[in-house]
Amino acid sequence: MRKKTIGALLMFSTTVFMGFYTYLLFFSNKQLQEVTLKITIYSLVLILTASLFLIGYGFFKTPTITPQEVREKIKNIDTGSGRPKEQ
Numbered sequence: 001m002r003k004k005t006i007g008a009l010l011m012f013s014t015t016v017f018m019g020f021y022t023y024l025l026f027f028s029n030k031q032l033q034e035v036t037l038k039i040t041i042y043s044l045v046l047i048l049t050a051s052l053f054l055i056g057y058g059f060f061k062t063p064t065i066t067p068q069e070v071r072e073k074i075k076n077i078d079t080g081s082g083r084p085k086e087q
Helices: 002-027 030-061 067-076
Strands: none
């Protein structure tokens, strides 16, 4: 029951928001339309640049492993237990 209530609330609030947003973009005065568009575009650019920043941060923080290191680790791992082989 809780899942359906949350779903109905999300659908209702989304519909109300889109109605309000449509009013701001098409039926309000020109100055308010411009501000609405500026805020929308700024938000989208902010989300895009934040996503690119997080991807770059992930690349920056991830250690680089050479193919030789990968081969050595594969050779040292016992396929059944995941522990290094004893020599």
